[in-house]
Amino acid sequence: xxxxxxxxxxxxxxxxxxxxxxxxxxxxxxxxxxxxxxxxxxxxxxxxxxxxxxxxxxxxxxxxxxxxxxxxxxxxxxxxxxxxxxxxxxxxxxxxxxxxxxxxxxxxxxxxxxxxxxxxxxxxxxxxxxxxxxxxxxxxxxxxxxxxxxxxxxxxxxxxxxxxxxxxxxxxxxxxxxxxxxxxxxxxxxxxxxxxxxxxxxxxxxxxxxxxxxxxxxxxxxxxxxxxxxxxxxxxxxxxxxxxxxxxxxxxxxxxxxxxxxxxxxxxxxxxxxxxxxxxxxxxxxxxxxxxxxxxxxxxxxxxxxxxxxxxxxxxxxxxxxxxxxxxxxxxxxxxxxxxxxxxxxxxxxxxxxxxxxxxxxxxxxxxxxxxxxxxxxxxxxxxxxxxxxxxxxxxxxxxxxxxxxxxxxxxxxxxxxxxxxxxxxxxxxxxxxxxxxxxxxxxxxxxxxxxxxxxxxxxxxxxxxxxxxxxxxxxxxxxxxxxxxxxxxxxxxxxxxxxxxxxxxxxxxxxxxxxxxxxxxxxxxxxxxxxxxxxxxxxxxxxxxxxxxxxxxxxxxxxxxxxxxxxxxxxxxxxxxxxxxxxxxxxxxxxxxxxxxxxxxxxxxxxxxxxxxxxxxxxxxxxxxxx
Numbered sequence: 001x002x003x004x005x006x007x008x009x010x011x012x013x014x015x016x017x018x019x020x021x022x023x024x025x026x027x028x029x030x031x032x033x034x035x036x037x038x039x040x041x042x043x044x045x046x047x048x049x050x051x052x053x054x055x056x057x058x059x060x061x062x063x064x065x066x067x068x069x070x071x072x073x074x075x076x077x078x079x080x081x082x083x084x085x086x087x088x089x090x091x092x093x094x095x096x097x098x099x100x101x102x103x104x105x106x107x108x109x110x111x112x113x114x115x116x117x118x119x120x121x122x123x124x125x126x127x128x129x130x131x132x133x134x135x136x137x138x139x140x141x142x143x144x145x146x147x148x149x150x151x152x153x154x155x156x157x158x159x160x161x162x163x164x165x166x167x168x169x170x171x172x173x174x175x176x177x178x179x180x181x182x183x184x185x186x187x188x189x190x191x192x193x194x195x196x197x198x199x200x201x202x203x204x205x206x207x208x209x210x211x212x213x214x215x216x217x218x219x220x221x222x223x224x225x226x227x228x229x230x231x232x233x234x235x236x237x238x239x240x241x242x243x244x245x246x247x248x249x250x251x252x253x254x255x256x257x258x259x260x261x262x263x264x265x266x267x268x269x270x271x272x273x274x275x276x277x278x279x280x281x282x283x284x285x286x287x288x289x290x291x292x293x294x295x296x297x298x299x300x301x302x303x304x305x306x307x308x309x310x311x312x313x314x315x316x317x318x319x320x321x322x323x324x325x326x327x328x329x330x331x332x333x334x335x336x337x338x339x340x341x342x343x344x345x346x347x348x349x350x351x352x353x354x355x356x357x358x359x360x361x362x363x364x365x366x367x368x369x370x371x372x373x374x375x376x377x378x379x380x381x382x383x384x385x386x387x388x389x390x391x392x393x394x395x396x397x398x399x400x401x402x403x404x405x406x407x408x409x410x411x412x413x414x415x416x417x418x419x420x421x422x423x424x425x426x427x428x429x430x431x432x433x434x435x436x437x438x439x440x441x442x443x444x445x446x447x448x449x450x451x452x453x454x455x456x457x458x459x460x461x462x463x464x465x466x467x468x469x470x471x472x473x474x475x476x477x478x479x480x481x482x483x484x485x486x487x488x489x490x491x492x493x494x495x496x497x498x499x500x501x502x503x504x505x506x507x508x509x510x511x512x513x514x515x516x517x518x519x520x521x522x523x524x525x526x527x528x529x530x531x532x533x534x535x536x537x538x539x540x541x542x543x544x545x546x547x548x549x550x551x552x553x554x555x556x557x558x559x560x561x562x563x564x565x566x567x568x569x570x571x572x573x574x575x576x577x578x579x580x581x582x583x584x585x586x587x588x589x590x591x592x593x594x595x596x597x598x599x600x601x602x603x604x605x606x607x608x609x610x611x612x613x614x615x616x617x618x619x620x621x622x623x624x625x626x627x628x
Contacts, residue, residue: 526540
């Protein structure tokens with residue numbers, strides 16, 4: 001049964017609701033939090049008795065995390081019950097379980113344990129259950145899943161694994177399963193150890209897997225397959241699918257021989273065809289079409305269809321595009337657009353215009369392109385958000401929302417998002433819409449964007465494409481002589497307007513600038529922390545856009561692609577002979593950059609229209625050429 005916000009959060013209403021947070025309340029909360037962090041139990045009770053603040057549970061959280069004690073078991077367990085499944089629960093439960101483990105209090109540990117990805121705690125839980133008389137078979141069956149993983153497990157699992165092995169659960173099949181996981185998906189450094197667990201006559205297989213993992217070309221050495229066994233076939237299959245991404249010619253030759261050496265199933269072969277097709281098509285190999293056509297229809301996913309299209313576009317095989325897509329169901333807007341394009345190139349203009357007219361009705365890169373082709377106005381399809389005010393009031397009074405709001409005020413954005421995610425993950429769709437309205441009122445733009453996306457509420461354009469930090473974008477876009485709709489579209493795509501956004505590559509802030517890029521553009525060092533300040537980030541981000549536009553001779557398509565993938569890489573992607581700009585965009589070899597350019601131009605059109613400007617900014621793409 002689906003649980004909704006106010007059912008799930010009923011326990012949280014044990015505490016009274018609090019009024020809107022004032023700065024003095026925040027000061028009181030911060031003082032209480034600091035006091036209990038280093039204080040004693042009496043400090044906690046004093047804080048709880050005197051503090052009137054939505055974040056009162058966070059004061060308790062700090063204390064129980066740092067000062068768990070068995071004599072307060074009832075209070076800690078009550079806290080864990082009241083805040084079960086909220087962001088407050090796990091930090092306290094983890095600290096409590098660690099404490100009980102140190103005490104070796106098996107009964108209390110088992111009582112308080114909840115399923116977790118923490119293997120150390122899981123193994124301790126299963127060990128304690130065995131110690132207290134749980135059925136051995138039931139426990140050891142669970143150990144199998146803990147052992148058959150891609151990495152070494154913590155020492156807390158050693159005793160369990162020893163008993164599991166002694167009782168005969170470590171079968172040859174289980175060992176081989178872990179060998180496969182370690183070699184293909186996890187840590188190949190485990191293979192020397194796993195080799196010792198294999199039967200003597202199969203230990204060479206672990207060495208072969210390790211060699212192929214480190215050097216896929218080893219899979220082409222047929223002499224390595226001594227017995228032509230199914231396990232050797234498995235390793236060869238893994239190796240040749242990796243090899244095609246490193247040495248295409250060697251992989252093609254190797255597969256021709258391996259296919260005859262081993263008896264592969266149709267499914268195995270289809271996997272090879274798929275890998276070969278992707279690798280060869282993405283590099284423009286002359287055999288790409290052959291391998292794309294070998295992939296069975298049931299394996300032709302969106303990624304492969306894109307490369308099939310790209311391969312046909314590259315050769316400008318308009319008849320091939322028409323033949324490939326005509327009659328297929330559920331074509332994407334992009335596939336429909338290029339099918340129409342192929343008809344137009346063959347002189348079948350009526351067919352082309354009929355398809356483009358349907359595509360043009362969509363708020364999308366291809367929709368805007370199709371509208372430009374037909375001279376139609378762009379369709380934003382905006383739907384004003386209408387939510388029952390009683391529902392909005394109900395959400396605004398939910399403790400989770402109050403906590404998220406207070407955390408935002410304290411600029412604890414990560415904790416605020418955790419509360420927001422809990423709030424919305426336990427909400428109905430109508431409650432999500434009400435929450436989105438509240439978030440928009442508070443200018444939590446990224447929360448609005450992601451929440452509406454979870455329920456596919458695409459047509460609330462004003463909420464999904466807000467004029468966030470508008471004054472800042474207008475000021476620095478004007479200063480750096482770039483279109484404000486372009487700069488704000490970049491930020492919408494990069495960070496969804498989260499000022500504290502940070503990528504895995506260490507890009508930061510609204511426009512996701514790398515510290516090194518900021519230093520270069522600033523012609524001097526910029527403190528990384530300043531990149532989280534909207535003004536600094538937009539000032540440098542718009543200056544960087546201006547720089548890239550100049551580097552690309554005013555070409556904003558190339559500048560946009562360079563913002564994502566780098567100027568020098570983009571230059572390598574330009575063809576020797578000029579081709580239409582829309583065709584070049586479709587043939588960008590990196591999917592991330594290809595989608596990035598399309599999204600930025602689509603978002604730019606949305607903002608262009610929302611700024612009450614006329615015209616279709618994608619129209620010039622139809623007459624531009626790239627390369628040459």
